[in-house]
Amino acid sequence: MSSDFQEQSGAVQVRGGLTHRQKTLLNVAALLCCLGILALFSRYGSEYHVRILNNMAIFITLAVSYNLVNGVCGILHLGPNAFVAIGAYTSALLTLSPSEKQINFIINDLIWPLSIVQVPFALSLVAAGIMAALFAFIISFPVFRVRGDYLAIVTFGFGEVVRVLCNAAQSITNGPLGLKNLEPYTNLWWSWGIAILTIVSITKLINSSYGRAMKAIREDETAARAMGIDPFRQLLLAFLISAFFSGIAGGLLAHLITTISPTLFMFTLTFNLLIIIVVGGLGSTTGAVIGAILFAWGGEALRIVENPMDIGIITIPGIPGMRMVVFSLILMLVIIFAGHGIFGRNEFSWEMLARICLRGGKRVGSP
Amino acid sequence: MSFFEMRHVIVQFGGLCAVCDFSIALSAGQLVGLIGPNGAGKTTVFNTITGFITPDEGDIFWQGENIRAYPAHRVTASGIARTFQNIRLFADMTVLENVMVSFHYSIQSDFLHAMVGSPKYRRVEAEIREKSRRYLYELGLGHLSSEKAATLAYGQQRRLEIARALATGPKLLLLDEPAAGMNPIETIELAALIRLIRDKYGVTVFLIEHDMKFVMGLCERIKVLDYGKSIAEGTPTEIQKDIKVIKAYLGSGYYAAG
Ligand SMILES: Nc1ncnc2c1ncn2[C@@H]1O[C@H](COP(=O)(O)OP(=O)(O)OP(=O)(O)O)[C@@H](O)[C@H]1O
Ligand SMILES: [Mg+2]
Numbered sequence: 001m002s003s004d005f006q007e008q009s010g011a012v013q014v015r016g017g018l019t020h021r022q023k024t025l026l027n028v029a030a031l032l033c034c035l036g037i038l039a040l041f042s043r044y045g046s047e048y049h050v051r052i053l054n055n056m057a058i059f060i061t062l063a064v065s066y067n068l069v070n071g072v073c074g075i076l077h078l079g080p081n082a083f084v085a086i087g088a089y090t091s092a093l094l095t096l097s098p099s100e101k102q103i104n105f106i107i108n109d110l111i112w113p114l115s116i117v118q119v120p121f122a123l124s125l126v127a128a129g130i131m132a133a134l135f136a137f138i139i140s141f142p143v144f145r146v147r148g149d150y151l152a153i154v155t156f157g158f159g160e161v162v163r164v165l166c167n168a169a170q171s172i173t174n175g176p177l178g179l180k181n182l183e184p185y186t187n188l189w190w191s192w193g194i195a196i197l198t199i200v201s202i203t204k205l206i207n208s209s210y211g212r213a214m215k216a217i218r219e220d221e222t223a224a225r226a227m228g229i230d231p232f233r234q235l236l237l238a239f240l241i242s243a244f245f246s247g248i249a250g251g252l253l254a255h256l257i258t259t260i261s262p263t264l265f266m267f268t269l270t271f272n273l274l275i276i277i278v279v280g281g282l283g284s285t286t287g288a289v290i291g292a293i294l295f296a297w298g299g300e301a302l303r304i305v306e307n308p309m310d311i312g313i314i315t316i317p318g319i320p321g322m323r324m325v326v327f328s329l330i331l332m333l334v335i336i337f338a339g340h341g342i343f344g345r346n347e348f349s350w351e352m353l354a355r356i357c358l359r360g361g362k363r364v365g366s367p
Numbered sequence: 368m369s370f371f372e373m374r375h376v377i378v379q380f381g382g383l384c385a386v387c388d389f390s391i392a393l394s395a396g397q398l399v400g401l402i403g404p405n406g407a408g409k410t411t412v413f414n415t416i417t418g419f420i421t422p423d424e425g426d427i428f429w430q431g432e433n434i435r436a437y438p439a440h441r442v443t444a445s446g447i448a449r450t451f452q453n454i455r456l457f458a459d460m461t462v463l464e465n466v467m468v469s470f471h472y473s474i475q476s477d478f479l480h481a482m483v484g485s486p487k488y489r490r491v492e493a494e495i496r497e498k499s500r501r502y503l504y505e506l507g508l509g510h511l512s513s514e515k516a517a518t519l520a521y522g523q524q525r526r527l528e529i530a531r532a533l534a535t536g537p538k539l540l541l542l543d544e545p546a547a548g549m550n551p552i553e554t555i556e557l558a559a560l561i562r563l564i565r566d567k568y569g570v571t572v573f574l575i576e577h578d579m580k581f582v583m584g585l586c587e588r589i590k591v592l593d594y595g596k597s598i599a600e601g602t603p604t605e606i607q608k609d610i611k612v613i614k615a616y617l618g619s620g621y622y623a624a625g
Contacts, residue, residue: 201482208481208488209495212464213471219457226417228443228450228472228535237478346458 018350026350034192042188050188054256056296057191058249061198063276063288063295065245068202070274071283071345072211073238076152076220078270079159079177084242085166085265086135087128087250092260093172094124100181108171121185125194125251132247133240136163138297140236147221159270166262178261179254186256194252198245203285203347206242214238218283268324275327279334281341286348291341295327302326369428370395371539376425378411378595385411387595389425393539393571398561400586401575402606406616408595409575411451413541416448418442429529429539448537450528452544452575458502458517462508462527465516466499469534489528494575499534506530508558522553526560540564542574546581552580583607591615 013269018026041053062084069077097102098116109115119127139158140365143151166173205211216224221231254260276295278286302323309316334341348354371393378386386408393399401409406422414420416427418439427435434442454537457465474495503509506526511519516527532540545561558581565572571573576582582589583603591599591606593615599606606612 204484205478205482208484209467209471209474209476209492210478210480210481212460212468215460215464216457216468216471219459220455222419222439223451223455223457224468225419225439226443226449226455227469227531228440229468230438230440230472241482319520 023350031196034196038188038192038259051256052296052300053188054186054191054252055299056293057188057195058252058256059273059276059292059296060195060289061245061249061252062273063280064195064198064202064232064285065242065249066273067277067280067283067285067288068206068214069235069238069242071277071281071288072206072218073214073235074283075235076148077155077239078152078267078274079139079155079157079162080242080246080273081138081265081267081269082159082162083132083246083342084250084253084269085162085262086132087247088254088260088265089166089173089179089250090131090247091121091124091128091180091251092254094127095121095183095185095255096179096181104177104179104181105171105174107177109177110174111171114172121183121190121255125248128251129244129247132243132250136239136243136332137236140232140239143239144235156267159267163262163265166265169294173262174248176262178259178264180259182255182258182260184255184258186252191252191256194245194248197286199285199289202241202245206285210234210237215283239295272327275331277341278333279341281343281345283345284341284343284347286346287343288340298327298330299323368475369393370430372428373412373416374426374428376412376415376422376427378408378415378420384595386415386422389592389595389597391590391597391600395538395571396565396569396611397443398565398572398585399574400582400589401573401592402577402579402582402589403592405594409592410543411595412592413449413543413575415503416442416541417447417512418583440472443535443537445540446536446538447540448532448535448539450525450532450545452547454521454524454528456516456524456527456531458515460516461513462503462516462519463496463499463512465527466502467495469531470495470498472535502530503532506533521548522550522557524614525549525557529560529564533568533570537570540570540572542576544575544579546576554581555615557581561585585609 024199041050045053062080066080069075093110093114094117097118101110101115104110121348139155140283143154143158146154166178167174176317213224213229216229217226217231217234239252272295277288279294280291305322305326306318306320308318373389373391376386376389377384382502389408401412404408411420411430418434418437418441421436425435426433429445429447429596432445434445457468460468474491476488476491479481494567500509500512503512506529507569508523508527508530511523516524519527529542529545536611542561545621549557556587561572561574563583574582574586583606586603589601590597591609591612598611598615599609601609
């Protein structure tokens, strides 16, 4: 029976254009390409470019995992900044050396045993993911009792609670002063390695039976329940996985900018992520990746709008925050002209690329 | 202990008694109809059985257990599946995916296997795909596998709902107005299909339908509901002659087709 199936599916794939093996080869080739580019940048890239690329990878990780909850499950969750904050603080507190901690915590002392532990960066990232997932687990019980606007408000609330706690729990987080002098462990290999791991594993999950169950809940929760799906379990799974990867991204972020404080994890972070996944196409991992790339690159490119500008005789003074205005404009334009974002709910596939190339070729051939 | 039994079930919405002291017993393999004028409480009976509503009073016995307080997904896992009066497909998913969803609750692989795409998971996935295809071919939807569910014609959507319910592996299948919106030819085909499903999969079928010709021709036993109360039960011939049934239908502007 299984060989019977393979024949059948093989036939279907040939009709679609590519066999499973060809696709695997292309995937591996693409991955090698990425690694090559990374190697080039980490050797010859300027500090500026490397920083943008690191940012990009972290935002890809965040957007792809945020999209799992908001796009795939169709839940309006507004508290990913809490996951990132928890990941960042966890990871930072674990990699700082005891002596650095003493220098950092001048008002209140850091509680034992955090004051003496120090673990390798990799381990601190795992801990960051686990702590964020643990937090997600605890809040999941009140969060998934409600849906829609109510869920949005509850998650928004938890996001704020975490930020306030970061300010208040001085003997753990050092309050508004934050944590300084972290080792800059985050490099291109770490950030892009995690980003690729996140994309691959979340894509596989979305394409699996688990992802189908999540989409079914998004499409019609009542019908999903009637098909034997327990919405709480599926949503919890998505929430935990999303929190896990967001926590890791938080750890990467902390060791990229080397200074963290509560203001870094305000609602703006969630808002930016929301823009990214909506512009890319809610429910599309490809869209989340593209959105994050545009955001990280655009964020730098648009710095010029915050600089003073000379237009002929008039000089416009630099307006800080102008970038956010431009982003909001872009968001509005995308919503108006492409209601479902750049990618809609579609995903990148080699067949799609081939189709685009072939169509382009034909157009060139026949004037 | 009967195969399936509801005893003195009462469901109230505010002051309205949508289902009042409803009792029924089904035996395995039967084809039973539930009829009644609009608003009689038929769909509410189905919602109560399938765990979407917990009855205010009464019990529901299914395979030796009282399932009155089971949540919906647990009822399905215990072997009762349903379709919806107002079609509820997963609109933005393909026809095949709609059916594949039904296998999730019994999946034999955890999410970590799915996330790394292990051989074990791929085997499970291939099995689900293959079984789902079979259900689609059985219901004459095989050629539409990769279409989005929302693009199907009305009659096809109703059949996809049945395929999806059947794929959960039920022993009792509840169909809420399966022939609604179908043309006469589709209705005749549907009756044959429901009989085939009953015979081939050995499921007991309990269905709601307004099309009297369809119900009388298909069902072996019929229960009549009016204002939440059961007013008659019997074979199609008995029901057609029942004076209370005729009154209920004439009273609300319906004509029992004879
Ligand atoms: N969730 C609810 N809340 C309040 N009232 C409800 C609810 N569901 C149903 N009702 C009411 O209960 C009564 C029975 O409704 P039900 O849907 O069971 O009727 P039905 O027999 O299926 O009718 P139809 O033939 O029109 O489908 C109706 O008066 C309806 O308005
Ligand atoms: Mg009804």
